[in-house]
Amino acid sequence: MPLNFDTSPYGRRSETDYIFSRFDxxxxxxxxxxRRLGKTFVLERLEQRASQHxxxxxxxxxxxxxxxQAFFKKLAEKIEDKLGNKILKQIKQRxxxxxxxxxxxxxxxxxxxxxxxxxxxxxxxxxxxAEDSRRWLILMDELPIFLLRLHxxxxxxxxxxxxxxxxxNCLNLSIRWLFTGSIGFEPLARKGNYQGAIRDLEGFDLKxxxxxxxxxxxxxxxxxxxxxxxxxITDSESCAIVDAVGWLSPYYLEAFSxxxxxxxxxxxxxTQSLIEAARLSLFQSADKDCFSVWSEHIRKHYQxxxxxxxxxxxxxxxxxxxxxxxxxxxxxxxxxxxxxxLKRLLAILEEDGFIICDFxxxxxxxxxxxxxxxxxxxxxx
Ligand SMILES: Nc1ncnc2c1ncn2[C@@H]1O[C@H](COP(=O)(O)OP(=O)(O)OP(=O)(O)O)[C@@H](O)[C@H]1O
Ligand SMILES: [Mg+2]
Numbered sequence: 001m002p003l004n005f006d007t008s009p010y011g012r013r014s015e016t017d018y019i020f021s022r023f024d025x026x027x028x029x030x031x032x033x034x035r036r037l038g039k040t041f042v043l044e045r046l047e048q049r050a051s052q053h054x055x056x057x058x059x060x061x062x063x064x065x066x067x068x069q070a071f072f073k074k075l076a077e078k079i080e081d082k083l084g085n086k087i088l089k090q091i092k093q094r095x096x097x098x099x100x101x102x103x104x105x106x107x108x109x110x111x112x113x114x115x116x117x118x119x120x121x122x123x124x125x126x127x128x129x130a131e132d133s134r135r136w137l138i139l140m141d142e143l144p145i146f147l148l149r150l151h152x153x154x155x156x157x158x159x160x161x162x163x164x165x166x167x168x169n170c171l172n173l174s175i176r177w178l179f180t181g182s183i184g185f186e187p188l189a190r191k192g193n194y195q196g197a198i199r200d201l202e203g204f205d206l207k208x209x210x211x212x213x214x215x216x217x218x219x220x221x222x223x224x225x226x227x228x229x230x231x232x233i234t235d236s237e238s239c240a241i242v243d244a245v246g247w248l249s250p251y252y253l254e255a256f257s258x259x260x261x262x263x264x265x266x267x268x269x270x271t272q273s274l275i276e277a278a279r280l281s282l283f284q285s286a287d288k289d290c291f292s293v294w295s296e297h298i299r300k301h302y303q304x305x306x307x308x309x310x311x312x313x314x315x316x317x318x319x320x321x322x323x324x325x326x327x328x329x330x331x332x333x334x335x336x337x338x339x340x341x342l343k344r345l346l347a348i349l350e351e352d353g354f355i356i357c358d359f360x361x362x363x364x365x366x367x368x369x370x371x372x373x374x375x376x377x378x379x380x381x
């Protein structure tokens with residue numbers, strides 16, 4: 001039986017209620033958050049619950065857009081899906097207006113589509129939405145990944161143009177917006193000099209689950225028949241799972257719980273050995289790939305810093321309770337890595353959710369114990 005997100009405490013109801021209340025107050029939001037935290041899940045719930053708050057939602061993921069044309073096209077098509085009327089006719093009309101005017105009569109629809117000015121077209125559709133009597137939301141997943149693609153292609157000016165385009169279309173119209181990102185906006189905006197474009201967005205800090213809610217989550221997974229070996233997880237076991245996972249994203253709680261075997265117990269010693277066995281089983285199974293999104297994230301998005309970040313994490317993975325920058329520098333023994341550069345890299349890794357840094361106390365450690373153990377074992381490059 002699937003989980004019921006409408007009534008369960010892990011269904012992110014208080015988060016979505018809060019977000020709708022900020023939309024009601026006229027705010028547009030930015031929801032950054034590390035990989036696998038549950039950002040897309042929250043967008044799905046917002047979309048599903050929009051009508052209860054008298055909104056109509058349009059949700060799109062722009063991480064795969066390779067250029068600005070693809071971005072505006074995706075936005076336009078998603079709006080059209082929802083507006084649901086006269087779609088092809090409108091595209092054709094628009095294409096004929098904006099495309100090659102001399103060939104109007106001979107142009108076929110596919111040819112016309114190639115000539116569409118998607119930016120103006122998306123802008124027009126947004127105006128149509130804004131004039132609609134209904135209240136509209138646009139939930140845009142992974143905007144900074146798209147911006148980073150533009151940065152990588154030396155098209156930083158285009159990233160800036162898109163952001164200022166969005167700013168105009170966010171602020172001047174009655175539509176409400178929410179953007180998510182698994183990489184930080186701020187470093188990109190700083191590099192591309194478009195901080196002004198995100199200045200008026202209000203931050204919303206999505207958190208992992210609270211401990212008691214995470215316990216209910218894993219117990220519900222068992223009771224709903226969603227785990228291969230268990231129909232029950234005891235209080236003592238759920239508590240130990242939560243401790244073992246450390247960073248309470250539902251994704252990792254579920255991955256861990258899938259490996260809990262044996263007879264349910266509340267006895268302390270038995271619980272500990274079952275948890276230890278579950279951890280081993282997780283690392284030996286195909287499920288261990290659930291951690292590879294983190295190394296992939298570094299490979300894809302860290303450009304020249306990829307090797308340095310991987311080595312730094314490898315060094316840090318030896319310290320369950322964290323390490324100082326001095327210890328890390330000594331371990332890395334890299335003449336190209338000075339204290340300032342190390343600190344800059346630590347800050348980026350913290351921003352992306354890999355680690356927690358205390359720069360005052362100079363102690364830095366993995367945010368998620370399971371990821372530390374995985375990194376230590378597999379040493380991804
Ligand atoms: N509150 C929740 N209850 C149950 N399942 C959840 C919850 N939050 C997330 N999940 C599940 O965890 C998985 C990862 O969540 P999601 O895709 O939303 O994370 P994300 O932050 O968007 O990750 P990424 O940065 O990789 O895109 C999904 O399968 C999702 O359904
Ligand atoms: Mg996502």
